Amino acid sequence: MKPDLLNDAELVDLAQEGDGSAMEELVSRYEDKVYNLAVRMVGNREDAEDVLQDTFLNVIRSLGSFRGKSSFSTWLYRITANAALTRLRKRSRKEKSEGEFLDEVYSVKQAAQSGERLNDWSDSPAKRLLSEEAKAMMGEAINELPEKYRTVFVLRDVEGLPASDVAEILDLSVPAVKSRLHRARMFLRNHLSHYYAGEME
Amino acid sequence: MMDCKEIFESLSEYIDEELKDAACRQIEVHLADCENCRVVVNTLRRTVTLYHEIPSETLPGDVRLRLHKMIRMEHPKD
Ligand SMILES: [Zn+2]
Numbered sequence: 001m002k003p004d005l006l007n008d009a010e011l012v013d014l015a016q017e018g019d020g021s022a023m024e025e026l027v028s029r030y031e032d033k034v035y036n037l038a039v040r041m042v043g044n045r046e047d048a049e050d051v052l053q054d055t056f057l058n059v060i061r062s063l064g065s066f067r068g069k070s071s072f073s074t075w076l077y078r079i080t081a082n083a084a085l086t087r088l089r090k091r092s093r094k095e096k097s098e099g100e101f102l103d104e105v106y107s108v109k110q111a112a113q114s115g116e117r118l119n120d121w122s123d124s125p126a127k128r129l130l131s132e133e134a135k136a137m138m139g140e141a142i143n144e145l146p147e148k149y150r151t152v153f154v155l156r157d158v159e160g161l162p163a164s165d166v167a168e169i170l171d172l173s174v175p176a177v178k179s180r181l182h183r184a185r186m187f188l189r190n191h192l193s194h195y196y197a198g199e200m201e
Numbered sequence: 202m203m204d205c206k207e208i209f210e211s212l213s214e215y216i217d218e219e220l221k222d223a224a225c226r227q228i229e230v231h232l233a234d235c236e237n238c239r240v241v242v243n244t245l246r247r248t249v250t251l252y253h254e255i256p257s258e259t260l261p262g263d264v265r266l267r268l269h270k271m272i273r274m275e276h277p278k279d
Contacts, residue, residue: 045264
């Protein structure tokens with residue numbers, strides 16, 4: 001049977017028996033997703049290529065111990081997230097400390113309750129909100145997220161996985177995923193607000 | 202009525218429509234009266250949709266070739 005007609009679990013069985021074309025089909029099926037996830041996690045294409053290679057190297061080396069308790073894609077995303085975090089720890093980091101991060105998250109809470117009027121930029125045209133410069137700023141803002149928030153945000157809001165899948169990939173409870181996601185979003189919302197406010201002046 | 206601090210932690214679940222009806226109503230009662238929290242909700246929701254709208258990174262052809270070369274070395278075809 002042609003590999004592209006088989007489902008993931010069937011391909012994994014064949015690859016475990018040493019079938020190289022089954023392995024290549026699995027790689028072709030997921031390489032775009034893994035690469036995109038890697039770019040968002042590490043913030044640049046050079047490191048993302050290393051993450052991509054490391055991920056599939058780890059997949060090949062540990063495929064023998066994959067028992068199919070979770071789906072192949074869940075297992076693969078876990079390996080990708082770990083490979084990205086390993087890469088991030090090797091280079092100089094831009095992320096905030098947990099304390100600085102939480103201060104920024106909760107500054108909104110203070111601001112909302114103060115007399116200060118918050119600026120609503122949500123109705124601005126997409127052309128302005130998603131200018132090339134704005135997109136670059138959004139990528140840099142992800143780089144400032146401490147890793148435990150970044151991983152959750154990228155899997156849930158960039159890749160669009162359900163919270164229950166993110167919980168399984170990262171071995172967290174669903175409420176823990178939701179709480180980290182909320183803080184990450186609030187932090188990013190602040191960054192976007194500061195950027196768009198400066199831009200409108 | 203709940204204050205700004207009390208609804209703050211639930212705002213992501215609110216925009217994701219994951220709250221039970223009663224909790225959702227409490228937030229809406231607050232939002233009707235609090236302009237700043239409405240701004241936070243609008244801009245939080247827009248932040249999430251903007252990140253969804255950024256196009257995916259496409260895998261460059263040369264990166265793909267190097268990956269498949271590595272795969273064939275590590276997991277040779279029989
Ligand atoms: Zn309020």
